[in-house]
Amino acid sequence: MIDLLFRTLTRTLILGTLLFSATNAAAETVAVRFTLDWKIQGVHAPFYLAQQRGYFADQGLDVTIDQGEGSAATVSRVLSGAYDAGFGDMNAIIQTAAKSPDRAPVMVYQIYNQPPFAVLTTADGPTESVADFPGHTFGGPAGSAATKLFPAMLEASDINPDSVSITNVAPQLQEQLLNRGDVDAALVFNVTSYMNLVSQGRDPQADYRWFAYGDHGLDIYSNGVMVSQAMIADHPEAVEGLVKAINHAMQDIIQDPDAGIAAVKQREAFIDADAERKRLDYAMTHLIVSDESREIGIGDVSTQRLSRSIDTIADLYDLESKPLAETVFTDRFLPPRDQRLP
Structure with missing residues (x-):
């Protein structure tokens, strides 16, 4: 009788321990709703590879990744509480923080060290240098960041913005x-336009000139991983x-770009893997890896440069206040x- 009671008690304790462990493990898993900046592309490889290889799960995270509606829209999605984190534009964070400092998302891992905005001209066209811009007509979508930031790029190059004409064009018709x-x-947006030209059978390098905003005085950051202030407060470990x-x-x-593209392909079977590999390579070379990221590592920023970026965005958008660098980014x-070194 005593043996039976002992065995019963032992089984009960074991079962209780297992149930407690399972419940505790479930409680430690944090669900994260993550939004991209746009439709699934090769540049999103880090997120899908982290998911495929279990890196999120290893950190106790259950991450759901959704397509986006634009780099600035990522900020709105996180701000609204619909998403906990996302891949989006630092400059949109700056604008939001000027109005809602207590609610604006915070950048925690800066990926695009260089801005992806550029002036694109044909190699045989009339604009061979920035000095040739005055007197010519530029096409850009009215609401795009490239169009909004263009006057600042001109001023940084000592060109009067009134000396050029900007006409509104649909994004899909630019090229x-x-x-x-x-x-x-x-x-x-260079990483998009580059691939549009490839899909049209053009050679983006030989047939065109690219005037990157970052190479002509507009020293700003762009896309990275942002999270909500609520996530920082409630789940800093996550x-x-x-x-x-x-x-x-x-x-x-x-080390292995093809592994990243394979992870994207696994998620979105209809993508052109070869084209998206080219897009990823272009982004890595022109946006992610730079002299600065080689020095401070991917994910970090220069506080001095970020402060200058804030000044630029505040002046360009007539912001009522200028958020401090530490309110829009944390290391x-x-x-x-x-x-983190490339």
């Missing part, structure tokens, strides 16, 4: 209108884990520098 000669130049997982995948992709969740 066609340029090729047809309807405009002398297009104001583009924020750290999210950044650690994405950085792990980024380092993997630097507290970054892995050590030597783990």
Whole structure:
């Protein structure tokens, strides 16, 4: 009788321990709703590789990744509480923080060290240098960041913004209108326009000139991983884990880009893997890896440069106040520098 009671008690204790462990494990898993900036592309490889290889799960995270509606829209999605984190534009954070400092998302892992905005001209066109811009017609979507920031790029190059004409064009027609000669130049998001030209059978390097805003005085940051202030307050360990997982995948992709594209392909079977590999390579070379990121590591920023960026955005958009650099970006969740070097 005593043996029976002992065995029963032992089984009960074991079962209770197992149930407690399972419940505790479930409680430690944090669900994260993550939004991209746009439809799924090769540049999103770090997020899908981190998911595929279990890097998120290793950090106790259950991450759901959704397509986006634009880099600035990522800020709105996180601000609304619909998403906990996302891949979006630093400059949109700056604008939001000027109005809602207590609610604006915070950048925690800066990916695009260089701005992806550029003036695109044909190699045989009339604009061979920035000095040739005055007197010509530029096409750009009215609401795009490239169009909004163009006057600041001109001023940084000592060119009067009134000396050029900007005509509103549909985003999907920019390259066609340029090729047809309807405009002398297009104001583009380079990593997108590059692939549009490839899909049209053009050679983006030989057939065109690219005037990157970052090379002509507009020293601003762009897309990175942002999180809500609520996530930082309620789940700081989850924020750290999210950044650690994405950085792990980024380092993997630097060593093996095809692995990143395979992860994207697994999620979105209809993508052109070869084209998206070219897009990823272009982004890595022109946006992610720079002299600065080689020095401070991918994910970090220069506080001085960010402060200058804030000044630029505040002046351009007539912001009522200028948020401090530490309110729009924090490095507290970054892995050590030597783990982030490209």
